[in-house]
Amino acid sequence: MPSSKPTPVTMDAVYTAPGYLFRRMQQIAVALFIEECKAFDLTPVQYAALVTISTHPGIDATRLSAVIAFDRSTLGNVIERLQAKEYIVRKPAPEDKRVKLLYLTKAGAAVLGDIMPSVDKAQARMLQPLKPADRKTLLSLLTQLVDLNNESSRVPLRAEDALEHLGRSG
Amino acid sequence: MPSSKPTPVTMDAVYTAPGYLFRRMQQIAVALFIEECKAFDLTPVQYAALVTISTHPGIDATRLSAVIAFDRSTLGNVIERLQAKEYIVRKPAPEDKRVKLLYLTKAGAAVLGDIMPSVDKAQARMLQPLKPADRKTLLSLLTQLVDLNNESSRVPLRAEDALEHLGRSG
DNA sequence: ATTTAATTGACAGTATACTGACAATATGGC
DNA sequence: GCCATATTGTCAGTATACTGTCAATTAAAT
Numbered sequence: 402m403p404s405s406k407p408t409p410v411t412m413d414a415v416y417t418a419p420g421y422l423f424r425r426m427q428q429i430a431v432a433l434f435i436e437e438c439k440a441f442d443l444t445p446v447q448y449a450a451l452v453t454i455s456t457h458p459g460i461d462a463t464r465l466s467a468v469i470a471f472d473r474s475t476l477g478n479v480i481e482r483l484q485a486k487e488y489i490v491r492k493p494a495p496e497d498k499r500v501k502l503l504y505l506t507k508a509g510a511a512v513l514g515d516i517m518p519s520v521d522k523a524q525a526r527m528l529q530p531l532k533p534a535d536r537k538t539l540l541s542l543l544t545q546l547v548d549l550n551n552e553s554s555r556v557p558l559r560a561e562d563a564l565e566h567l568g569r570s571g
Numbered sequence: 572m573p574s575s576k577p578t579p580v581t582m583d584a585v586y587t588a589p590g591y592l593f594r595r596m597q598q599i600a601v602a603l604f605i606e607e608c609k610a611f612d613l614t615p616v617q618y619a620a621l622v623t624i625s626t627h628p629g630i631d632a633t634r635l636s637a638v639i640a641f642d643r644s645t646l647g648n649v650i651e652r653l654q655a656k657e658y659i660v661r662k663p664a665p666e667d668k669r670v671k672l673l674y675l676t677k678a679g680a681a682v683l684g685d686i687m688p689s690v691d692k693a694q695a696r697m698l699q700p701l702k703p704a705d706r707k708t709l710l711s712l713l714t715q716l717v718d719l720n721n722e723s724s725r726v727p728l729r730a731e732d733a734l735e736h737l738g739r740s741g
Numbered sequence: 742a743t744t745t746a747a748t749t750g751a752c753a754g755t756a757t758a759c760t761g762a763c764a765a766t767a768t769g770g771c
Numbered sequence: 772g773c774c775a776t777a778t779t780g781t782c783a784g785t786a787t788a789c790t791g792t793c794a795a796t797t798a799a800a801t
Contacts, residue, residue: 410683412626415619415639418690419697419710420600424615425640425717427597428788429724430590431757435789445594446757449585456582463779469585470595475758477781482756499766499779513580520588527589530719531712539712542705543592547599549700554599555759598758601787605759616787633749645788647751652786669749669796725789 430527437523441516442486446471448520450479451505451513454489459502461494470551470558488512600697607693611686612656616641618690620649621675621683624659629672631664640721640728658682 415421434445443451449469454460457468462480466473480503483489488509494500505513528536551557585591604615613621619639624630627638632650636643650673653659658679664670675683698706721727 410622410625410687412623412638414622414687414690417710417714418694419713420604420615420694421619422710422713422717423593423597423600423697425724425728426713426720427593428640429717429720430593431788432725433720433723434590444756445590449591452580452584453582455580461779468582470598472758473779474760474781475756478756497767497779501780517580517584520584524588524590526723527593527720528716531716535712535715538708539716540587540589540592542701542709542712543589543596544587545705546698546701546709547592547595550596550599550603550697553603553696554595555602556598558595601758614786631749642788643750644752644790645786648786667749667797671750 426527430523433526434520434523437526438516438519441512441519443512443516446475446479447483448513448516450476450483451488451509454503455505455510455513458504461500461502465503466556467559470554470556472556483509596697600693603696604690604693607696608686608689611682611689613682613686616645616649617653618686620646620653621658621679624673625675625680625683628674631670631672635673636726637729640724640726642726653679 431445434448438448449471450465453465453468457465460468462476463473465471465480466476471479480489480491484491486508487506490504490506491501492504494502528539531539601615604618608618619641620635623635623639627635630638632646633643635641635650636646641649650659650661654661656678657676660674660676661671662674664672698709701709
């Protein structure tokens with residue numbers, strides 16, 4: 402076997418790297434979401450925030466961040482935009498002057514109801530090129546991997562249960 | 572079965588969506604890359620660009636964009652930063668006054684050689700929570716999916732071959 | 742050759758992401 | 772009650788991403 406030659410760099414150092422593939426796939430996923438949902442003025446991140454505010458009325462920004470595992474700083478801007486579109490409102494929490502609680506407006510609830518079919522279509526298109534059995538396998542492995550790597554992310558996902566009593570116990 | 576109730580929105584609309592999982596996994600991948608490579612002043616995108624300039628000395632920004640499937644506008648800034656760090660140089664193309672050709676500097680080649688083990692470690696850590704067989708399966712499905720969805724992305728990947736004679740034939 | 746098309750790099754504008762800091766506020770130990 | 776500490780929202784700074792536009796330049800059409 403050849404021994405002391407310096408390893409030649411090839412494009413495989415990029416193309417076969419899982420990180421590169423995850424990046425590409427994320428970009429494709431966003432492109433498909435935007436294409437399917439272009440009739441609605443919502444990005445994937447804004448959609449996720451809206452769903453979460455819908456299922457957790459009165460949640461605050463920090464807990465929202467933990468429930469969808471998005472950066473708290475980033476979320477500030479996302480919330481601003483949702484507010485500017487009048488899809489949500491912010492109300493000061495009576496018992497904690499720091500906190501602002503988030504609620505869907507009627508327009509927010511309406512757009513969420515309307516956009517759902519398009520979102521589903523986009524999600525389906527992402528995996529459509531694979532055979533049905535392969536879709537299941539990929540989704541299962543991906544779910545496992547995200548879960549097992551949870552603590553490696555800057556903003557680990559904290560399930561709703563773990564947050565329910567954050568205000569009192571910690 | 573209940574029939575006409577409006578479908579209640581649950582967090583599954585977020586958590587089980589492939590797009591959400593790809594986003595989370597991409598963020599985890601970047602976090603692991605940055606952590607493993609913190610001794611080197613390179614981001615994942617800058618690393619990919621550097622590898623490509625290394626394997627394609629004298630490539631221009633537009634072709635670089637196509638070879639790694641990164642947005643051309645974004646790449647302009649990436650190139651600026653690599654230039655500021657003196658890892659690459661730009662030389663005007665003699666036969667086309669619009670084009671600026673990209674070359675690695677010695678410092679660029681050195682950092683690329685040095686960072687490789689850390690990059691490999693980061694890539695390995697992303698999949699490490701899975702069993703070896705599952706890693707292979709996931710990587711295979713992900714590679715297929717990215718390839719099959721190539722045209723759905725804003726900047727489809729164009730292999731090096733398809734670009735070799737872009738300057739003459741198109 | 743002259744008009745038309747396309748290409749290249751650049752730029753402005755918007756939207757995620759992350760880092761690190763900060764003031765206001767709340768909570769804990771004592 | 773007082774002080775150290777933690778939390779909340781915010782902000783500034785950097786780095787991807789994408790859209791759309793533009794001037795300079797080149798290539799293609801005729």
